[in-house]
Amino acid sequence: MAKFSFLSNVAMAAAGAYALTRYSPGHAPIVNLNPYSTFSIIYSLILAWKIVYHMFLYPKWLSPLNKLPKPPAGALGIMDSSGSVSAPGRERWKPCVPHQGFLYYLHIFNSQRVIVASPSAVQELCVRADDFTKPRLIRLLAERFLGLGLVLAExxxxxxxxxxxxxxxxxxxxxxxxxxxxxxxxxxxxxxxxxxxxxxxxxxxxxxxxxxxxxxxxxxxxxxxxxxxxxxxxxxxxxxxxxxxxxxxxxxxxxxxxxxxxxxxxxxxxxxxxxxxxxxxxxxxxxxxxxxxxxxxxxxxxxxxxxxxxxxxxxxxxxxxxxxxxxxxxxxxxxxxxxxxxxxxxxxxxxxxxxxxxxxxxxxxxxxxxxxxxxxxxxxxxxxxxxxxxxxxxxxxxxxxxxxxxxxxxxxxxxxxxxPETMREPLRDTVVDGQFLPKGLMLVVPIKGIMRQETCFGxxxxxxxxxxxxxxxxxxxxxxxxxxxxxxxxxxxGATSKYANLxxxxxxxxxxxxxxxxxxxxxxxxxxxxxxxxxxxxxxxxxxxxxxxxxxxxxxxxxxxxxxxxxxxxxxxxxxxxxx
Ligand code: HEM
Missing domain, CATH: 1.10.630.10 (Cytochrome P450)
Structure with missing residues (x-):
């Protein structure tokens, strides 16, 4: 998400607008536009490229995570809020999808998420707690009233x-x-x-x-x-x-x-x-x-x-x-x-x-x-x-x-x-149970889904x-x-592992x-x-x-x-x- 940083976009557009109008006025996006209009056009182009790249090209085709098993149903459009990715939905389809402990899906604005669905992978998240923190989304949701108490401190x-x-x-x-x-x-x-x-x-x-x-x-x-x-x-x-x-x-x-x-x-x-x-x-x-x-x-x-x-x-x-x-x-x-x-x-x-x-x-x-x-x-x-x-x-x-x-x-x-579920975010690029997980990826631990799996509770x-x-x-x-x-x-x-009982x-x-x-x-x-x-x-x-x-x-x-x-x-x- 840092790639989407509002401030960095503004800074890039401002620098571009300044450079074009200052050093090459004849080549500003449209001749004779003032610096503000040039800024707006460059800003819009940067934004459009970032949207196309980060919301479509990368998550749908270029991401290495794309090779992981995915939900069988649900059109993964720009606002991917289909039932297949809601918590109850995940729990319904997971047993039907063969997986090695990881599943990939796209959430709102096609943001990438990986579901960590095996006790051995969950064990790594729990044991290596310093490598996997609560995601920024959770902090943004709760920080205003909880502050940095025990739930949000890292x-x-x-x-x-x-x-x-x-x-x-x-x-x-x-x-x-x-x-x-x-x-x-x-x-x-x-x-x-x-x-x-x-x-x-x-x-x-x-x-x-x-x-x-x-x-x-x-x-x-x-x-x-x-x-x-x-x-x-x-x-x-x-x-x-x-x-x-x-x-x-x-x-x-x-x-x-x-x-x-x-x-x-x-x-x-x-x-x-x-x-x-x-x-x-x-x-x-x-x-x-x-x-x-x-x-x-x-x-x-x-x-x-x-x-x-x-x-x-x-x-x-x-x-x-x-x-x-x-x-x-x-x-x-x-x-x-x-x-x-x-x-x-x-x-x-x-x-x-x-x-x-x-x-x-x-x-x-x-x-x-x-x-x-x-x-x-x-x-x-x-x-x-x-x-x-x-x-x-x-x-x-x-x-x-x-x-x-x-x-x-x-x-x-x-x-x-x-x-019914919790989330983690790797602090750096890492490997869990043989699976590469990039820094900042949203990891979902489907607590309820795991506890309803036959491999976990018989x-x-x-x-x-x-x-x-x-x-x-x-x-x-x-x-x-x-x-x-x-x-x-x-x-x-009768849980098959301590990390199935979540x-x-x-x-x-x-x-x-x-x-x-x-x-x-x-x-x-x-x-x-x-x-x-x-x-x-x-x-x-x-x-x-x-x-x-x-x-x-x-x-x-x-x-x-x-x-x-x-x-x-x-x-x-x-x-x-x-x-x-
Ligand atoms: C049936 C009742 C409860 C359930 C099912 C429950 C479940 C959980 C779960 C799953 C977590 C881990 C969350 C995560 O890692 O994302 C957690 C953390 C926590 N819970 Fe509970 N909880 C319950 C009751 C309580 C009560 C009564 C308190 C306090 C009086 C409490 C205080 C906390 C705190 C402070 C943490 C954060 C611990 C840490 O990160 O070190 N919980 N709880």
Whole structure:
């Protein structure tokens, strides 16, 4: 894209115009034109040549990548936005195209892209993290609100940040967060149960069901949990959907197709121009990003003032304390600390909300799993709607090993990974798995496509089957009868390689909060399936082919939301729980 640089074109045209009018006026493109017109003509010719060369000649005929297998369908025209290159499209056609781990296609404006589709090639991208950075497009899309936090930082800066922030997501520390997960889970579950009950009172009362959009509620709960767990502050989004933080997040940070298109424009034109176009995305960013970042700034100041005791700043494991440690070790300034806070809020909110939404969709498609999970979770979780049970918290060690719940969550994350694809860009010309990849090429890792390939998850990879995460194990002595077996969770799911299991990616750029995410999802899904039964409002969605998936942001979620009929299931029974 650097070849398209706006400034270099202007400079070349200006130099050409100057040279022609100054030294050879008789040979200016059209005799007697003034320098401005000469400049315009030369500029147009440069642009036209670059467009023809970079958009047609090179990608379609001259690029060495052209020899790689390609999508079988889809006219690769100037605006190549055919279905064959969309994320769901890729996943559909890939198994039909024989490949050696790499596929080539042309994206918008015929920009070249290579899909990295084999675990061994993905492994190289993960292991050689310093050679493959996040592409410029991703930085342009997210930098304005995330800054250079952990998601966007690269190489040495990334390593320094990751070292500092790892402890907050260590398994032991995540287990200490269960009271937070559970308190918010109780609050949202009680609120939803109340809505269902009042819908039943107002309606016929027979059905005791209410239609609610799953993503709306999972998003509110996830935002509160991530702010409580990382910033120690409840912004009350479950209580009030228009709470300041929820509203500013929705309006400024929620990724939309508009933001993506705007970021693409920045590949061709300077950010200072694109960011100042008077459109609704820029207006929203200008209005709400300062509110969001201002909230984070206030929290930092509050914590700094409160932490007069140096040990709180240097030994604490909460995010704010770690921010102070980062400030000291990396000599970071306040804006960089705010970058970290916004990064964690954004990365930890949308993904979980999307994961829970897909889990409820899968429960609707597979009602037998509602029954199985309800039985298991009611036996091991306290009743979240029991007003008197506020002090009871599920035991993290039990939750981590509950076979059915864990198997179900892992299969949902395999089948509908909240981040269905990611991208990388080689920092220099390189070779991966024997394939030459030029510097700056956009590499697409089709996380979802890979996890649905038979070569990665076995012959039934293209089927939703939580049982792939279960193994029969002999019952240990002291547990019961000799020779008997029990179901146990197995964490590989039968994947042929660690690098086939990519819901959270792998290596040093993998999700830093994987344990946190799984624990939070376990609490919410257990509480909801224990208390509610689910049915799709639109029965046509029982066929997954009718489910449209949004493709305009980092996460893949139901394009039109997920409206589900929620019904309260009475009873809960005795539960095993620890006291907080
Ligand atoms: C089910 C929920 C989640 C899923 C599926 C998920 C998935 C991922 C994936 C695939 C990546 C790698 C992205 C890439 O390389 O392009 C990633 C990175 C990251 N995630 Fe998550 N994530 C989840 C939840 C969370 C939560 C709750 C947080 C924070 C509280 C979080 C914070 C991050 C951060 C900071 C990174 C960047 C790590 C780095 O580059 O060192 N994620 N996540």
């Amino acid at each position: 190489t040495e800066q990334h390593r320094a940040q990751r070292r500092v922030f790892l402890p907050i997501f260590a398994p032991r520390h995540v287990r200490e967060m269960y009271p937070i997960f559970w308190a918010k889970t109780r609050e949202v579950t009680q609120k939803l149960a109340g809505i269902v009950e009042s819908a039943a009172v107002q309606g016929s009362g027979k059905e005791r069901m209410a239609v609610m959009e799953v993503g709306h509620w999972s998003s509110r709960a996830a935002l509160d949990i991530v702010t409580m767990a990382t910033l120690g502050k409840d912004f009350g989004s479950v209580e009030n959907e228009n709470s300041l933080l929820a509203k500013s997040y929705r309006n400024a940070l929620e990724p939309t197709r508009g933001h993506l298109v705007q970021a693409m424009f920045k590949l061709f034109f300077p950010s200072s121009i694109v960011d100042n176009i008077p459109n609704r995305w820029n207006r929203a960013l200008a209005e709400y990003v300062p509110i969001f970042r201002g909230t984070c700034r206030d929290l930092l100041i509050e914590k700094r003032n409160a932490a007069s005791d140096e040990t709180i700043k240097t030994k604490g494991k909460d995010l704010l304390s770690l921010c102070f440690q980062y400030e000291e070790s990396a000599r970071a300034n306040e804006e960089e600390l705010i970058d970290q806070l916004t990064t964690f809020l954004a990365a930890g909110h949308e993904t979980i909300s999307v994961g829970i939404t897909w889990a409820v969709y899968m429960l609707c498609l597979h009602p037998e799993w509602q029954t199985l999970l309800r039985e298991e979770t009611r036996a091991h979780f306290p009743d979240p709607t029991d007003g008197a049970g506020a002090a009871a918290v599920p035991d993290p060690f039990v939750v981590e090993t509950l076979p059915l719940l864990q198997a179900f969550i892992h299969e949902v994350l395999r089948w509908y990974p909240p981040i 012959p039934d990879a293209a089927v939703f089957n939580p049982r792939r995460w279960l193994t029969e194990k002999p019952v240990e002595e002291g547990e019961g009868a000799g020779g008997a077996t029990k179901l146990a969770f197995n964490s590989t799911g 819901s959270f990616m792998q290596g040093v750029r993998s999700c830093i909060a994987m344990n946190f995410a799984k624990a939070e999802m376990a609490c919410i899904i257990a509480a909801w399936v224990g208390r509610f039964k689910f049915e799709l409002e639109d029965p046509s969605l029982m066929d997954e082919k009718n489910m449209r998936i949004s493709n305009g942001s980092f996460s893949g979620r139901p394009a039109n939301g997920l409206n589900v009929k929620w019904g309260v299931v009475d009873g809960w029974g005795t539960k095993t729980a620890t006291k907080a």
